[in-house]
Amino acid sequence: MSGPPLHRQLGLTDDELERIREILGRDPNRTELAMYSVMWSEHCSYKSSRVHLGRLPSAGPQVVLGPGENAGVVDIGDGLGVVVRIESHNHPSFVEPYQGAATGVGGILRDILTMGARPIASFDSLRFGLPVAQPGRSDPDGDDTGTAKQRWLVHGVVSGISGYGNAVGVPTVGGEVVFDPTYAGNPLVNVMALGVMPLAHLQRATASGPGNAVLLVGASTGRDGIGGVSVLASAGFDEGEDEKRPSVQVGDPFEEKKLIEACLELFRSGLTVGAQDLGGAGLTCATSETAAGGAGGMDVTLDTVELREPGMEPFEILTSESQERMLVVVEPENVEAALGVCAKWEAPATIIGHVTGSGRLRVGRSGETVCDVPPESLAEGVSYERPMSRPDRITALASRDPHALLPRLGPGVVPGEVLRLMTSPNLSDATWIHRQYDHQLFLNTVVGPGRGDAAVLRVKDTRKAVAVALDGVGRYCRLDPHRGAALAVAEACRNVACVGAVPIAAVDCMNFGNPEKPEVMWEFSAAVDGLREACEELAVPIVGGNVSFYNETSGLDIDPTPVVGVVGLIDPLDGIPAGIGFDGYGDVVFVAGTTYDDLGGSEWAWWNHDVVCGSAPTIDWTAERAHNAFLVDVQKGGLARSVHDVSVGGVAAALCECAVAGSTGAEVELAAWAPDLTMEDALFSETSGRSVLSVPPGVAESVERLAETHGVPLHAVGVVGGDSVLGIPVSDLQEAVTPAW
Amino acid sequence: MATTPAKRITVTIRPKAGLRDPEGNAILHALAALGWEDVENVHVGKTVTFDVGADTDDAARAEAEAMCRKILANPVIEDYEIVVGDTGS
Amino acid sequence: MTGLVAIPIIPGVNCEHDVAHAVRIAGGRSAFIHHTDRALPAETGAVYIPGGFAYGDYLRAGAIARFTPVVEAVARAAADGMPVLGVCNGFQVLCEAGLLPGALARNVGVRFLCQDVHVRLETAGTPASHRLKAGNVLRIPINHGEGCFTAPAEVLDLLETRNQILVRYCAADGTVDPADPVSNPNGSLRAIAGVTNPSGNVAGMMPHPERACEAILGSADGRPIVESLVHAAQSAPAPQSAGAGGR
Known part of the structure; x- marks a missing residue:
């Protein structure tokens, strides 16, 4: 086969390949190469942003868990914690708006679930190009960035959020929609989710206790979302075959609902010692991160992974991003009971391995070892x-x-x-969107979408309520990323204050262009400084975040767009604000x-x-x-x-x-x-x-x-x-x- | 799998004739807006396909009929149509 | 002892916790019944089938759920006179199961709708409505994509003559206009929002009374409906055989 060497096709640099060789003391095999390429990707390893993110203030008297976890956790008193997380699903939503948005919702709900909390609310920050032409300007309709395409995207994304969120049973109680030509070739779909739980029930995302069983619960594994590494298939097989392989992930809210109920019952019954959802980089990420954070090793067999398609190769199974799956670690004596709980909720579950103290992540298929690497080398990534x-x-x-x-x-x-x-789409009435979202489920919604500047959710059995606002101001950031980022924090805090809440924590979703361009990197760094300044000035720690780079089309980067979600506390709530x-x-x-x-x-x-x-x-x-x-x-x-x-x-x-x-x-x-x-x-x-x-x-x-x-x-x-x-x-x-x- | 030869069934389920079909209507309007103005009778339904073990087409059809009446279609709002064919394999 | 409100949990249902909460603040007790259970608990005095997306609403809302053992148990109990209320997806399940007439088709505007509506109580005196008077106007949220009540004209006529219409969509002042997309947003025929079976013990409605039981959530108008059912559960005669409707 001709063309660049395999590792470069997988997005790894020559230096990175050399580093893998050093770690392993040998050449990686195809499966391992695929695993490193997904774990060392920008998406999983934050390799461009990590050196900057440390500057964000993440400490505070109420912070229980900050960035780096599946979700941040904030103490709101009464032994309760608010679990919160934000994530982007920009690229998938441009390719297939319905499924892109739907799987974005599904993914973030599992992050909340992984902490042991039932996700009780979600929020969306959406950005598109103009759905109508600006006054006095011609409509570039018909064009790929024209208004017709933007309207199609908005409707698709909104339907995806509605279709998935409503069916999975998590209300969508707020958010924002912004239109600007900068997003015409690259819409932004940022999703934030929230749970409330007793702090005593926090789950750990680690695989501890050698001998403990590792269960894969939920949907079967198909070739979803393996677009990035599918070059491996064509390297070994007929050229062109990979074209048939869909890289669009398809969400199934029904599977997710069953997964949520099964996991919550597993957690409540104390049957698990650790749990990790499967998101980006699928099994590779879940196994390496839990092993690295726990006893240090794990033996996994791919023979018991339920597959949706025949003929899947090990690298496909290991990097598949099939939705609605969760890894749980269970002590041997609890395995039967755990499988029983999964069966009760009709959530398929199989034992796919066990925890070891070997310091290695070993993966086998049909008696053959397809991967043998130190898990932390995958999990820690590069920077x-x-x-x-x-x-x-x-x-x-x-x-x-x-x-x-x-x-x-x-x-x-x-x-x-x-x-x-007032005819600007940014000032338009979003009732048509809010009406499509179940925003009332769980009977907590005191102020729903569109009724106030922030959503207000009461916390049942207490006198408290939490308020949530989500804001970003790309156009200010075009002028000044530092102040623009600070203004986003200020606006979100002001919005929760408008409903009477004291801001207590923030999460950030950083949407930027190509980090390999020094100008984009400078904007990113300036925005981080802006967030830091604002969060320090307003005393709101950042408890979690997400970075989405490469938001560019045809070499044009989007305006730097940090989106900030702020959680506020109302205590006591004395009536509807x-x-x-x-x-x-x-x-x-x-x-x-x-x-x-x-x-x-x-x-x-x-x-x-x-x-x-x-x-x-x-x-x-x-x-x-x-x-x-x-x-x-x-x-x-x-x-x-x-x-x-x-x-x-x-x-x-x-x-x-x-x-x-x-x-x-x-x-x-x-x-x-x-x-x-x-x-x-x-x-x-x-x-x-x-x-x-x-x-x-x-x-x-x-x-x-x-x-x-x-x-x-x-x-x-x-x-x-x-x-x-x-x-x-x-x-x-x-x-x-x-x-x- | 079944040892009897399999037949491939395609069931098409549509909104009952005469019933309001909002989805079909929405598509009709969208088509008209895009210039296809002489389009009529747009309906959106769903297709269920499956293979069933049966010796004859009639036996397969009878089986599918029973399924439609019991679960696949709701006679209050839906009509259905069954096509029996051979499996691809 | 009776008095328990049974809440069947079919995979994909999601309003079960809300229903349990509403039953509690209406002074009742409830229990979740798993979909594989073949009988309701002996102390069951009423059944509240919650909303959600049973079996993902795949194929058709309620189409698969109706074949679960728990729904079959509910059907037997209903035949013995047990008060049963199905809300939203629960209503769809009852229609699919043939316990209630009609069907719920796609909303006339195609889109999913989560919003407050007004409904007018048409038939008082049923287990789900005895705390209300005919003509009462209630503000209650709807939350569905398939809520357009549909039935053949002769069935609709019969429902009217037999007082089987429980609630109709209406304007804030109680005016019913089936052709008005504002007051009848899903386009239900004759603006029907809920119906009962001929004997009145089985009722279904698309609006969610359990979502409107506390002023802090915007409306408490749904509470009399939940209270009616709770009261009916408590005053129901003890079943003659153990395991109401069980075999």
Whole structure:
């Protein structure tokens, strides 16, 4: 066979092959080569990012388990822990949006399950290209990045999340959807999941106790997701045969549901000593990681792995990413009982090996050893310090003041500009999406999708509730990845504060381009620094994360997009927190926080006028903290009728959203919250640390006093009532935000 | 496997004639929007295929009929059609 | 002793914990019954078949589940007069099993719908509705992709004349308009959201009363339905033979 040597076709460099030879003291065989190639891939080993991720603050008094585990765990008191994890499924979702999104949901649920918790909620952060053309611009329809393709992707991804999440029985209670041309050739599908469990029942993802049995539970193993290593097949067989092999993973929520019930019963009955889900790199990852973290060795036979297709080779079985599978480690005397539990839930299970103290991962097939390696050499992977250089783009964009390119607005054109802004897909009403998700299962959802700035889930049998928000701001990161990442943390924290929760932990999903480009690596490093700064300033430890590189199409990288999920705690929860909608005629409308002239990267500048340049919005950490604390106290005191954060689209968009959500207008004095700024800055600036509140007149004074105590500037700007806001009928706004696609 | 010769059964299950077929309708509209305006009668159903041991086509069909009545189709909302053929092997 | 609400667990069902929670706050006791069990516990006074995706809803919602031993046990108990309520997937199972008339077809808008709806109680006095009055309007969530109630016209006529319609989708003020996609979002014929068998002891409905039992979750309107069933369970006569409906 011609072409580059096998190891390079598998994505391993010559140096990496040399390192494998050193570890083994010999040449790796085909199976081992495949195993190293998947475990040393960017996806599994974080080889480009690891040197940077250590800078993230992960410690805190409430952190039980931080990054590096299957999921982070945070102590919320009463002996309970919140288990949380975020992951990307970008590439699979572009190839096959339904299955890509579905298996993304399935994968992250198993991560939560592996810790011993029932997954009780999931959240999605989705990014696509434009589903409709920008005003005044032509639609590149028909093109692979055109609006028709984007709509197809959105519908496919949403159906996949709905189809899998609803059927597996885990509610999808929140998230965000963002549209920007940067994602047209590379959509982002980030999924976050959460569980709540007694801390005493935490499971370990290790294989300890030589002699203990290793069980593979769940779906049978097929050739799903082995696209990357399928070159091995063509190396040994007829060329072209691998083309027939699908690399799309297909999810089966029914199998996953049975797996969840079986595993939870195994855990509850104390029948397991360790568990690990099968995700990326399949059996190779699960066996090597548990062995490396436990007694150090494992003997595995492939003869008892249930296969879906005949003729599968060892490397295929070992690297298959077939979904809905779990590895569990069981003491010999409990094997029968464990198999009984699996049978009860109709989850197939077989013994595929046992734990050893040999320090080797040995895999056999039909009496022949196909792999004999030190498991930690697979699990630990490799790590690189890749070169970095500041992109010229950033300097160029920063040097241009957006104000110079944007129109000055007189009061007369405000309604038209605002209405046009509200047709941006980023401000569109996502009810059509939320309705497709079961967001109520388990009877915890106090604030569901679209009703508040964060989802609120009560914790049954306690007085507590957790709030979750998921945010990312790619356009700010294009201008300044450091501040953009910090702004994502700030926004997510502000969103949970808006429903009255104190932020206690964060997870991050880093979506970036090709790390082999020094500019992308620089952006990544800057974003990590931004996350660190924000998390330290706001005292939220990062308890888990995921890095997705190579988000590029035809050499074009996406905007750096760190997505941040923040978990907040409400204790005690005294009622349903105020939502975002205006509701009470005569309520006083306040804008909290200080507005600066931050139009750089703003939605209005981009959507209405196609201007993206300047600096990302201002953050003042002291003001940010004070504002969050103020919001928490407002909700705790039940003082407001509505609370809504100011973010995309500025105060103008926030006011419109409050009006649409409550089907009630407001009489607002234009720019009363920023009299020293121009009209366009006042309306559309996206300065951090602000919110719009509506407050019954009787308590307006208390709210003003509270703001003063916290040192938060509070501007009374109008009164709730009527059927228009900013001179626009609410019904017109309703129409503008209803997607026609 | 069965020692009797196998027949390959294909059961096509469709929304009952005359019943509203929202999925078929959605596709009809999508096709029309893409320019295929003279399309009619779009229906979406499902196909169940299996091999069953039977000596004759009639015996195989009778078997499949029974399956359809018992589980494969719901007569309130679905019609079905059975095709009997030989197995590929 | 009776009074137990039996909750059959068929693989893929997912509302069982919610039903158990709702039964508890309605003052009742419940027990999960595994799908392979051939008989209900002797103390069973009512059955609440929870929603979810039994057997993944593969083939058709409820099509495979109806053949499980536990559903066969429920069918025998129902024939002896046991109060049975099937919600969502549970309703689909009861229709497939022939315990209730009609079928649940794909929503008219094709998509899955999780949202609040209003329903009007049409028939009071059944085990699932005796705590309510006909005409009561309840705000309860639906959560399904296949909830469009369908039956031949003559069956629909019969259901009306025999008072077998339990609830209908309606506007907030109680107005029923089957052609209105807002109040009847899945397009159910004659806006039927739930039905009973001729003797009224078996009932099925697409909206989830157990999801609307506490104000903190947005509505407590479903609670009287759960309370009705719990009360029916507690007041049901003790079965004559051990193992209600068992053999």
